[in-house]
Amino acid sequence: MTKSQSASGGVALWRQIADAIRLDIVGGKLANGDRLPTEALLAERFSANRHTVRRALAVLAEEGVVAAEQGRGTFVKSIRRLSYPIGKRTRFREGLRGQAGSLTSVSISDKIENATARVAEALGLKPGTKVVRTESMSVADGVPISRSTTWLPYRRFPDFAARIKEMQSTTMVFQSYEIADYSRASTRISARHADFEETRSLNLAPGAIVLVSEAVDIDLEGEPLSYALTRFPAERMELVV
Amino acid sequence: MTKSQSASGGVALWRQIADAIRLDIVGGKLANGDRLPTEALLAERFSANRHTVRRALAVLAEEGVVAAEQGRGTFVKSIRRLSYPIGKRTRFREGLRGQAGSLTSVSISDKIENATARVAEALGLKPGTKVVRTESMSVADGVPISRSTTWLPYRRFPDFAARIKEMQSTTMVFQSYEIADYSRASTRISARHADFEETRSLNLAPGAIVLVSEAVDIDLEGEPLSYALTRFPAERMELVV
Structure with a gap:
């Protein structure tokens, strides 16, 4: 098991990253249509490797919170509650x-x-x-x-x-x-x-x-x-x- | 890292066990003053080792949800919301x-x-x-x-x-x-x-x-x-x- 998957307080790092990005969206720091920072920048911000960041983004994509666009990056899709x-x-x-x-x-x-x-x-x-x-x-x-x-x-x-x-x-x-x-x-x-x-x-x-x-x-x-x-x-x- | 600490869906097993016991209390399956099943039984129920169960119980004790009594076992303390x-x-x-x-x-x-x-x-x-x-x-x-x-x-x-x-x-x-x-x-x-x-x-x-x-x-x-x-x-x- 790599460092990136280790549990801190029982919550895996990729989940913490997904939570933090979701909060930025819910809190209005990131708006519908905004491009997310690059994987490299997110990896730096969260002291994580890119594999872990990718896993967090995959979870958010599955939830319908973000969507990756081929060659353009990952974009915020509004969370419709x-x-x-x-x-x-x-x-x-x-x-x-x-x-x-x-x-x-x-x-x-x-x-x-x-x-x-x-x-x-x-x-x-x-x-x-x-x-x-x-x-x-x-x-x-x-x-x-x-x-x-x-x-x-x-x-x-x-x-x-x-x-x-x-x-x-x-x-x-x-x-x-x-x-x-x-x-x-x-x-x-x-x-x-x-x-x-x-x-x-x-x-x-x-x-x-x-x-x-x-x-x-x-x-x-x-x-x-x-x-x-x-x-x-x-x-x-x-x-x- | 032992199996007991591995993350399933990003949530460590000890946290899942703590959540499940808390749910039993909130849901009324376990009432205030009830004795929890033994560590051995809990380990069996959750397919976990006793170290992991102990960690879950320690978290619940810290939250004030259960209390261990020397030589008698672990007891439910009502969650006072x-x-x-x-x-x-x-x-x-x-x-x-x-x-x-x-x-x-x-x-x-x-x-x-x-x-x-x-x-x-x-x-x-x-x-x-x-x-x-x-x-x-x-x-x-x-x-x-x-x-x-x-x-x-x-x-x-x-x-x-x-x-x-x-x-x-x-x-x-x-x-x-x-x-x-x-x-x-x-x-x-x-x-x-x-x-x-x-x-x-x-x-x-x-x-x-x-x-x-x-x-x-x-x-x-x-x-x-x-x-x-x-x-x-x-x-x-x-x-x-």
């Missing part, structure tokens, strides 16, 4: 309208289980109460943009899983249960590294970051309808309050 | 009241500069207009919990920097400029790896994640007062909407 609005009235499809050509929801799996303390608390149930749990993700223009785990009271929504597969819209499923309207009671936002399953399902590079939103939706009477744990790839999404 | 509420009326000190014994704001530096396109747009100014820029951080019970860069129109707040150093409260400084009340116009939340300066000032391990909030506050007439870029260590803070 989708903005997902969070408010009293939070609707996934509405919130992203106009930001993506196609937006699809994919049901991955579902099961009926007993509520853990955390799920029970969020839904105002006793721990151990039967809940429906669904695993799903959403894809914008072919790119995964979220991965959700959602719990709902089984008693009220016994066949939620079948209906969401058919209708692919939470709002429509709630309407089918005669819930005219619903709103967001609370959203808790944190961030962490993606776990193995998320890395795979969201098609992320190892070490990628997810924004995690924990959301409770309630009906007009204030009754909790669902508790959803949604992971958004930080490189593709931002949340707007 | 502070919750910072974001809403129409967002006040730093009020929002964290009761969550920390002591809360201090530290002014790092300030300067007068010309607004970049981004700052100008946020503040409703022409690019190049003079703005005050302040660098600050806040510390809860001795631990850094945020690092902010704030821009304000120079014309309206010529000596903001001197006043914030003296009063240490944005609300009080605004009052001193006869701004009776102000509110949050928008907050944009994203996440990324901490850069070198943030790692140092926030006392983070390399590879740590920051939640980034971009916030615009306005006065009662809707006039933008400030644009703040705040970085919160994701391991210490969550945002609640």
Whole structure:
């Protein structure tokens, strides 16, 4: 293993270089269309060899952050993050309208289980109460943009899983249960590294970051309808309050 | 360099193990006070040697996530994240009241500069207009919990920097400029790896994640007062909407 690949603080040098260049872009030091410094200059700046710099650039190219042009150098491509609005009235499809050509929801799996303390608390149930749990993700223009785990009271929504597969819209499923309207009671936002399953399902590079939103939706009477744990790839999404 | 330290996807194995255990804790699989599996079991689970597992546990211990007890094993200590509420009326000190014994704001530096396109747009100014820029951080019970860069129109707040150093409260400084009340116009939340300066000032391990909030506050007439870029260590803070 060469020096260039050695881990400093557990993060390989090529990843640190990729992070630094990405930050320059996100921070506005490098704008869309700008030419990056040459490999030789980047190698000097980061005290790295050119092989390591090339690896960092390859990662950024794969992410769509930069693009190499034959004989001309490497250029910045704007990082297009989708903005997902969070408010009293939070609707996934509405919130992203106009930001993506196609937006699809994919049901991955579902099961009926007993509520853990955390799920029970969020839904105002006793721990151990039967809940429906669904695993799903959403894809914008072919790119995964979220991965959700959602719990709902089984008693009220016994066949939620079948209906969401058919209708692919939470709002429509709630309407089918005669819930005219619903709103967001609370959203808790944190961030962490993606776990193995998320890395795979969201098609992320190892070490990628997810924004995690924990959301409770309630009906007009204030009754909790669902508790959803949604992971958004930080490189593709931002949340707007 | 041993196999245990080799980078997979740019993230060392000991860091992956630390991340996985932290996830088990954050996700509720391991609760406060639980004993972790033995080093031998963890080594088996992660196909790692015990040296690597020990390194992961040492990192978690340093973060305050676990604690080794002589002769008894390693135990989970709850990750106490502070919750910072974001809403129409967002006040730093009020929002964290009761969550920390002591809360201090530290002014790092300030300067007068010309607004970049981004700052100008946020503040409703022409690019190049003079703005005050302040660098600050806040510390809860001795631990850094945020690092902010704030821009304000120079014309309206010529000596903001001197006043914030003296009063240490944005609300009080605004009052001193006869701004009776102000509110949050928008907050944009994203996440990324901490850069070198943030790692140092926030006392983070390399590879740590920051939640980034971009916030615009306005006065009662809707006039933008400030644009703040705040970085919160994701391991210490969550945002609640």
